[in-house]
Amino acid sequence: MKTIKLAIAGLGRIGKIHLKNLCRNFPEVDVVGVMDVLDESKNIADEFNVNYFVKTIHELIALPDLDGIVICSPTDTHADYVEKAAKAGKHIFCEKPLDLSLDRVQEITAIVEQAGVGLMLGFNRRFDPEFKKVRELVVNGSIGEPQIVKITSRDPGPPPVEYVKVSGGIFLDMTIHDFDMARYISGKQVKEVYAKGAVMVDPEIGKAGDIDTASIILTFEDDTMAIIDNCRRAVYGYDQRLEVFGSKGMAQAENNFPDNHKLYTESGVSGALPLHFFLERYAASYNQEMKEFIDALVSGGKMPVDGNDGLMSIAIGLAAKKSVKENRPVRISEII
Amino acid sequence: MKTIKLAIAGLGRIGKIHLKNLCRNFPEVDVVGVMDVLDESKNIADEFNVNYFVKTIHELIALPDLDGIVICSPTDTHADYVEKAAKAGKHIFCEKPLDLSLDRVQEITAIVEQAGVGLMLGFNRRFDPEFKKVRELVVNGSIGEPQIVKITSRDPGPPPVEYVKVSGGIFLDMTIHDFDMARYISGKQVKEVYAKGAVMVDPEIGKAGDIDTASIILTFEDDTMAIIDNCRRAVYGYDQRLEVFGSKGMAQAENNFPDNHKLYTESGVSGALPLHFFLERYAASYNQEMKEFIDALVSGGKMPVDGNDGLMSIAIGLAAKKSVKENRPVRISEII
Amino acid sequence: MKTIKLAIAGLGRIGKIHLKNLCRNFPEVDVVGVMDVLDESKNIADEFNVNYFVKTIHELIALPDLDGIVICSPTDTHADYVEKAAKAGKHIFCEKPLDLSLDRVQEITAIVEQAGVGLMLGFNRRFDPEFKKVRELVVNGSIGEPQIVKITSRDPGPPPVEYVKVSGGIFLDMTIHDFDMARYISGKQVKEVYAKGAVMVDPEIGKAGDIDTASIILTFEDDTMAIIDNCRRAVYGYDQRLEVFGSKGMAQAENNFPDNHKLYTESGVSGALPLHFFLERYAASYNQEMKEFIDALVSGGKMPVDGNDGLMSIAIGLAAKKSVKENRPVRISEII
Amino acid sequence: MKTIKLAIAGLGRIGKIHLKNLCRNFPEVDVVGVMDVLDESKNIADEFNVNYFVKTIHELIALPDLDGIVICSPTDTHADYVEKAAKAGKHIFCEKPLDLSLDRVQEITAIVEQAGVGLMLGFNRRFDPEFKKVRELVVNGSIGEPQIVKITSRDPGPPPVEYVKVSGGIFLDMTIHDFDMARYISGKQVKEVYAKGAVMVDPEIGKAGDIDTASIILTFEDDTMAIIDNCRRAVYGYDQRLEVFGSKGMAQAENNFPDNHKLYTESGVSGALPLHFFLERYAASYNQEMKEFIDALVSGGKMPVDGNDGLMSIAIGLAAKKSVKENRPVRISEII
Secondary structure: OOOEEEEEEOOOHHHHHHHHHHHHHOOOEEEEEEEOOOOOHHHHHHHOOOOEEEOOHHHHHOOOOOOEEEEOOOHHHHHHHHHHHHHOOOEEEEOOOOOOOHHHHHHHHHHHHHHOOOEEEOOHHHHOHHHHHHHHHHHOOOOOOEEEEEEEEEOOOOOOHHHHHHOOOHHHHOHHHHHHHHHHHHOOOEEEEEEEEEOOOOHHHHHOOOOOEEEEEEEEOOOOEEEEEEEOOOOOOOEEEEEEEEOOEEEEEOOOOOOOOEEEEOOEEEEOOOOOOHHHHOHHHHHHHHHHHHHHHHHOOOOOOOHHHHHHHHHHHHHHHHHHHHOOOEEHHHOO | OOOEEEEEEOOOHHHHHHHHHHHHHOOOEEEEEEEOOOOOHHHHHHHOOOOEEEOOHHHHHOOOOOOEEEEOOOHHHHHHHHHHHHHOOOEEEEOOOOOOOHHHHHHHHHHHHHHOOOEEEOOHHHHOHHHHHHHHHHHOOOOOOEEEEEEEEEOOOOOOHHHHHHOOOHHHHOHHHHHHHHHHHHOOOEEEEEEEEEOOOOHHHHHOOOOOEEEEEEEEOOOOEEEEEEEOOOOOOOEEEEEEEEOOEEEEEOOOOOOOOEEEEOOEEEEOOOOOOHHHHOHHHHHHHHHHHHHHHHHOOOOOOOHHHHHHHHHHHHHHHHHHHHOOOEEHHHOO | OOOEEEEEEOOOHHHHHHHHHHHHHOOOEEEEEEEOOOOOHHHHHHHOOOOEEEOOHHHHHOOOOOOEEEEOOOHHHHHHHHHHHHHOOOEEEEOOOOOOOHHHHHHHHHHHHHHOOOEEEOOHHHHOHHHHHHHHHHHOOOOOOEEEEEEEEEOOOOOOHHHHHHOOOHHHHOHHHHHHHHHHHHOOOEEEEEEEEEOOOOHHHHHOOOOOEEEEEEEEOOOOEEEEEEEOOOOOOOEEEEEEEEOOEEEEEOOOOOOOOEEEEOOEEEEOOOOOOHHHHOHHHHHHHHHHHHHHHHHOOOOOOOHHHHHHHHHHHHHHHHHHHHOOOEEHHHOO | OOOEEEEEEOOOHHHHHHHHHHHHHOOOEEEEEEEOOOOOHHHHHHHOOOOEEEOOHHHHHOOOOOOEEEEOOOHHHHHHHHHHHHHOOOEEEEOOOOOOOHHHHHHHHHHHHHHOOOEEEOOHHHHOHHHHHHHHHHHOOOOOOEEEEEEEEEOOOOOOHHHHHHOOOHHHHOHHHHHHHHHHHHOOOEEEEEEEEEOOOOHHHHHOOOOOEEEEEEEEOOOOEEEEEEEOOOOOOOEEEEEEEEOOEEEEEOOOOOOOOEEEEOOEEEEOOOOOOHHHHOHHHHHHHHHHHHHHHHHOOOOOOOHHHHHHHHHHHHHHHHHHHHOOOEEHHHOO
16 A cells, blocks of 8 residues: 655644544554654654654655645644645645635635645534534435525633734634535535624623624525524533525534433433533544545545635635624625 | 403404413403404304404494403504504503504504503513523523524415515514514613525515515624524424523523424434424413413503514514615614 | 213312313313212312212212213222213213222123223323324334333322322332333233332332332233333432334334423533423323213224223233232233 | 553454554553464554464463453353463453353353452443443432333344354343443342343244343342343344433433434434444443553553453343243342
8 A cells, every 4th residue: 555645734732633643543644754843742743653853844845755744833834834835746734724814825725726736724624424414414405405504603712812812813713614614514605794793701802802702694695694603602612513404404413412311300301511622522523634635635636625615714704804893794705 | 250351353363372262271261252354253252152243343342341352353453453442441462563664553552551551462482481491591590691592483384475465574574573582582672683685485475575584683782692594484394493692501492393202213213393383383372471461461560572572573673674675784773 | 063961070180180171172072060079179160160069979970961971089989980880871981990809890891891881991191192103103114013112100209108008009000001001002912921129219118018119021922022110209200201112113202391491501401300290291191082082982983992901901910919929920811 | 651562362343443442542552462363364463563463372372571461252262261361470351251151250260360360351331431421420329329220222133143053142142231231330239130032033043042132120139120121133223222210310321323413304303323333332432441451450450340240240141041941030049
C-alpha cells in the first residue's frame, strides 16, 4: 500500500486530535512531521513517533516526499500557510476560517486553484453521523423539497474575552459552522441574511464590540429559508440540533448524550445532559473528515468541502455582521 | 350555587366545541341560548337542551338574565357583536381576532373598558397543558431569564383559497396565535418584527396576495428574541412545538401524539404521527379557557387574555405583513 | 333514537366514573337509577338528574323498562348481583372480579348463559388507547407471531392493609388485570403459571398473608410466554407498560404522562412523572369500555370481555397463588 | 513509563478487537506476541507490528518478560490456557466462559489463586457506559434498595447450528452474560433459578437439544428478583436493555442507536434501528474492560471480574438448564 505522507502545522487542541486520529486510525498514512511554536509540543510528537518536529512552516513544507499538510495553527496564520503549501504543490486540509478578510480568502483560493492542489476546509460538522443522516434523508428525497432549515447551536460557555476580541466576532467564529451547515444540508446558495444580536451572557463581550446571543434568518436563492439561533452559553451544555422541514416531511437530528439512561424517582424522570464539549460531541466527525480528506487525496477527486465553501461561509458571516449593525437584511451580493 | 347564564353566537366548528364543553363540564353554567344563521343548527341546540335558538345577535343579547356571551361567529362580525354585547353590559368571550383593522380594535377595546364588562380573547393555546407547563417553568425561574423563545407552528394543510382571501393573511389568521404565545410565554412586549415569507405550498395562495411559509424574528423590549416558523402544510400533521431558552436552562414542549406506541421491525423503529387536527390537539385547552373565563366572570377578576392582548397580537401581525412587503424590520411603534 | 335504560349498583370511585361518563358522553343512554348503601350518594344521583336512588339491588333491578345494569359495588356482592340481574333478564356490566371462588364464578357464568343475557367484565385496560394500539399491531401482523409478552404493572402505593386482607391477595386483586392483558394481547390461552413473590413494601402485608412484589412467567398453550412484574409501590407513580415481541418485530406501549415537557438545566434533563393514579391514567378506557358495552348491548353482538374471560383470569390468579405457596409451576388444568 | 508486555491467544473476531484496542489506545502496553492456528492471522499481527507470531500456547507463554496473556481462543481451550498461564506466573484476561464443566472451573480458579496471578473474565457488558451508569445509580442509592432487575437480551440472529451443538446451550453461551449482569447490577448472589424455554426461531436448534427463546426468574438471597428474557433472533437487531426497580426509584438503560435522527412523513415518525451487532454495540466496553484489566494489573489490585464471577455465572447457567429440563425452580446449592 502506498503510504501517504502528511505533516501537521499546529499542535493545539484540534491539532492533537488530528495527530491522534491520523496515527491510530489510518494505517496508510504516515505523519512525518509536526510544527509547533512551543517546545513542549515535541513530547506529543514523540509519543506518536513522529520523525520531525520543527518550528517553522518552511521546514514543515520542505519535509521530503510530503503529500499534504494539515493546518491547525491560529486563524491569522491560515492564509499564509495555505498559500505557502499550495505554491509548494502540497494538498491542504485547513481548519476554518481561511481568513477573516474576504479579499484575502479570494486571493488564496485563486492561488490554490492555480496550483492545482486540493484544499479542504475543516467544517467538521458535515461529517457528524447525525447531520450526515439528515443530509442523506434530504438527498434521497425522504422529506421532499427543503423549505425551512432550523439550526440550534449553543456553546456550553463563552471563550475568554481576549479571544473574542480577535475572533472576528460570533458570526465568523461560531456561527460560521452553522452557515456552512445551512448550505450543506440544503444544497442551496444563500442570497440574503437578516441577523439580530444581543449581549445576554457577558457585558464584557459587548464591550469588546461583539454579541453573544443571535437569531438569524438566511434566505436561499429559491426563497426557502434557514433559521439559526446561537448563544455563547447554554448552562446545560453543548446544544447542537438540526431540523429540515420539506414538502414531504421533516428530518431532525437531536443532541448526542453520553448515555441513554433514565432515572425515575419521586421528584421526576431525568436523564443525562448532552455531551458537553465539542471534542467529545464531534469526535466521530474529526475522524471522518480526515478519512474523506485522505480519500479525496488518494483518488484525486473533489474535496468534500472546498475553498468556495470557505469563502461563502465568510461572506455570509460578514453579511450577518453588517445586518446586525445596520438592522436590515443584507444581500450576499453586497459583500462579494 | 348561582347559575351563570351564557349564550353562544355562532355554531360553527368552534362554537360547537364551546357548547359541548359548557353543557357537559360546567354544572354551574346554563347555556340559555344560541344564535346561528343556519336553520340546521337548531338541531344541535336541541341536542343540548338549549332553550332559545335565535337568528340575530339582538335577540341573543336580549335573552333574560344573561351574564355573558361567547362569540364564535365569523371574524368580520366579532367587533360588532363585542360592541353590542358590551353596551348591553354582558361579559364577553370572543374568538380571535377582534377585527382585522387596528383602529376598530382600539375603538372596541375602549368601548369594552367604558362598559366595565370583562372581555376575554380566545387565544386557546395559552390554556394548553403543554404550554402552560412551560410558562410555569418560566414563571418559577427554572430556566432563569428567557433569552430566546422558539415557536414551531405548522398546519396539516392550507384552508381553501377563498378563505385565505378574506383571512387578513397568514400573520393575522395563523401566526397571530404564535405572536400571542411569544408574549404570553415570555411575559414581555414585542418592539420589532422581521418577517420573511414565501409561497411553497400552493401558488393560488400567492395569487391571492398571501404567503404560506414564513420565518419571523420578534425582538422584545429587552432585546431578547422570539423565532417563529410557519407553514400552511406539514404533510405529517399538526406541528406545534415551543422552546424557551434562558440563562439557567431550557424548557421544551413537544407535540402531542394519539398514543406512545413504538413499533420495531426490520425496516426501522416507528411511532404515531402528532395529533392531526387542532380540535383534537387543543381539546383540553378549549375546556380550560372556558373554565378560566367563567372563573374570572364569577370572581370579577381580571380576564386571563384581555382586549390589549388582542390588540397587540394584531399590531404584531400588521408589522409582520409590512415587514415582508418592505423586506425590513418594522417597529411596533410604526403601527400603533 | 331508542333510549337505552341503565342502572348503576354502587357509587364508589368507579361507580361515579361510569355514572359521569354515561350521563355526559352517551346521549342514547338514560341512567334511570342508582343504588348505594350510603345516603350521601343521593346527592351525586341528583347532580346527574338520575330519577331513582335506591338502597337495594331488588329495587334497582325492578326499575321499569331497564335494559341493563352496571355493577360497581364491593367484590363480595358481584356474584349475587350478577345472578339476580341475569335471572331478571337484564344485561350486565360487572367490575372485576366476578368472585374470588372459582366454583361460584363457574356457577354464575352458567346462569348468565342460561338467561341469555350479555355479561361484560370490567377489564378496562383492554380499552386503553395505548394497549389497543399494540393489540392492533399484533392482529394486523406487524410483529408476526407473538413470542414473548412483557407486562410491567406497578401501583403508586399499596391499599390499606384492611383491604389487602379481604382482597383475595395481590394476584386476584391487582395482577388479575395483567393476566387478562396477557390473554387479550396475545389472543392465546394460558396453560401454566410460575410465580415468585416477596414482601418488600410493607411487612404488614406479609403478616396479612399476602405479598407485595411479584415476578410471574405465564406459559401459553403454544409454549410462548408472558412475563409480568408487579409491585404495590412505585415511588415514581403508576407504571403501566406493555411489550410484545414477535417473529417480525416488537411493539411497545409506554406510560402516559400529563405533558411532554422537557427541562434542561445544569443538573440534568428532566420531564414529568407518569400519570399517578389509575383514574387519570385509564380515563379514556373507562369511557371506551362503556361505549363497547353499549354497542354490544344495542347490536346484540358478543360482549368484548365475557364471563369466560373473567373465569380464566381468576383461574390464573389461583394458579399463581398456589405457585408461590408451593414454589413450582402450576398448570391451569390443576385449577379448573 | 514501564511498558506492560501482553500476548494474545486467538485472533478471531474478539481477539482482533483486543489487539486493535491494545495497540491503538494503550501507549503503556506492548503486545509482544500473538498466537493463532491459522497462518493468515500473521498478516494481522504484522499490520500491528507485533514481533512474535506463534502457533502454540507454549511458545506464547514463553515469550520473554511477558506480564500477561489475553485469551480469546475457542471456549474448549480456555481452561487449559488459563492453567498454563497461571502456572507460568502470568496475569490472565480470559473470554467467558472459563469452561462448560463446573468442576474444571473450580479446579482452575483454585490453580489461579494458588499461583497468585490475576484472572479477569471477559464479561464486557459490565464495562458498557449504559450499564455502568445504571450500576452507578444503584450504588449511589438513587433508586434505593433494588427489588426487581429486568434484562432484555435478544440477538439479531442465531449462530450456525453447528456452533449451537458445541456451545453448551443458550444459557451457557448467551444468557451467561445476563446472569453476570444480574449479579453485577444488583450486587447480590443468586440462590434459585426458574427458566422456561421454547424453540421459536429454528427447529434445527431444537433438534440440537437446545432452545432459542427463554424467560427466566432469578431469586437473589434476599428474595428480590431478576427477570431475563432472551431470543436468538430479533429481526429489528440487537436488543440489549436493562431496568432496575427499587424502593426509591427505577433506572433504565435503553438500546444504543447509530444516530438520534427522527423522520416525520405522511406515514409516521421513524428512527434508526438499534446498533445491530455486538461488536458495534459494545465497542466502548471492550476498550474499557482492557483499561480496567491493565489498571488492576499495574496496581496489583483486585480484578474487576474474577474467577468466582465466572464460576457463579456457569452455576446459574447449569441451574437454568436443569430448570428447563425438569420444569421446576432449581437452587444454586443443588449445583455447586
